[in-house]
Amino acid sequence: MRNGQNKTADFIFITGMSGAGRSTALKVFEDLGYVVIDNLPQYLFSYIQSGALAGKLQLPLVIGVDVRTLTQQVDSFLCTLKDLRQTYKVKLLYLECQDDVLLKRYNISRHRHPYGQKTLEEGIHYERVSLAPLNEAADHVIDTSLVSVITLGRVLKNIFVRSTSPKLQIRLISFSYRKGLPSDADIVWDARFLENPHYEESLKHLTGQDEFVAKFLLQDPLWHRIFHLLEETLGPTLAGFKNSGRSYLTIACGCTGGQHRSVFMVEQLAEFLEKNGEEVMVEHRELSR
Known part of the structure; x- marks a missing residue:
């Protein structure tokens, strides 16, 4: 060479x-x-x-x-x-x-x-x-x-490579396991370990994008431990995909109904990735139906 x-x-x-x-x-x-x-x-x-x-x-x-x-x-x-x-x-x-x-x-x-x-x-x-x-x-x-x-x-x-060359495009999608996994997902994370807001009457009709649902899930003692592991996993994972020449990556987060926990997880991941300079697209599959 x-x-x-x-x-x-x-x-x-x-x-x-x-x-x-x-x-x-x-x-x-x-x-x-x-x-x-x-x-x-x-x-x-x-x-x-x-x-x-x-x-x-x-x-x-x-x-x-x-x-x-x-x-x-x-x-x-x-x-x-x-x-x-x-x-x-x-x-x-x-x-x-x-x-x-x-x-x-x-x-x-x-x-x-x-x-x-x-x-x-x-x-x-x-x-x-x-x-x-x-x-x-x-x-x-x-x-x-x-x-x-x-x-x-x-x-x-x-x-x-140029300074204007496109970055790795990361698509985050929330979904309901009842309605099937997204067929184009590269990585799937399960949010069903979290307490389910569906059983709280005041939160039942809200979504993971709402402040009260987010506060409820942030109080779950498991959330911060798991999310810290996800942050540590994402660094080398994204580096590997970038080095392999990939131009896009789809990460799917699922829960039972696709309304609360998976939506919340996607929103938290999007905030973390954007703070680290990544290009992110967010899609909540069940909320858009």
Whole structure:
């Protein structure tokens, strides 16, 4: 893996060996908040700079470059990069991969190599020779031979993350066990250990969003012990999800009716997470019905 010193780029071009993970990389950049264009025909490259200068392109911009676009035009593409660099910060990312790994990937996917008129081995060799000047000119070269999708995402985020890149979006949802668990929940916490306000006549018709219900549940001796454990659990849990490349996480809290305890737990979690700078969405499933 070869990395150049990275600065916030206006243009990031992604190319490399077919099967090395360009499509995966482009999805990572989308999650980072970049505008992404894939397979831009080379005859349009000459319009990129004029479009940017005219304010018709939203920067920063990530452009995926297919090998078929570059056939016999590698020198022209490098000239385009040189011209752009006179005005903009441009980075070239090259994804490398070993021949034997590429062969396995093609045999598994059954996809046809871009140089389909040749054998698979010949196509890979011809492509490698054709793209050698781009490999040499690249600001970042990442060999994906032994890199998982998750690891590739981490590497790219470490290099190209921006201050404006979206944070991990955390969705908190309260629900009733009687009506089933949310199908998209990543983590489920049970709030039924708490005293049930439903059996208090003055609280029965209120919800976990109401002050009197909150005061009642905060007096439960179990609440503070359990919530302290949840706070300690959330730190490493969120760090792990962020490092894995996840862009969203759904945490569901349930109780019997989905009116009091689960709603209260979600509200408490939301307050704690927002104080710690997390991006939170709150949904009370049963209250919205």
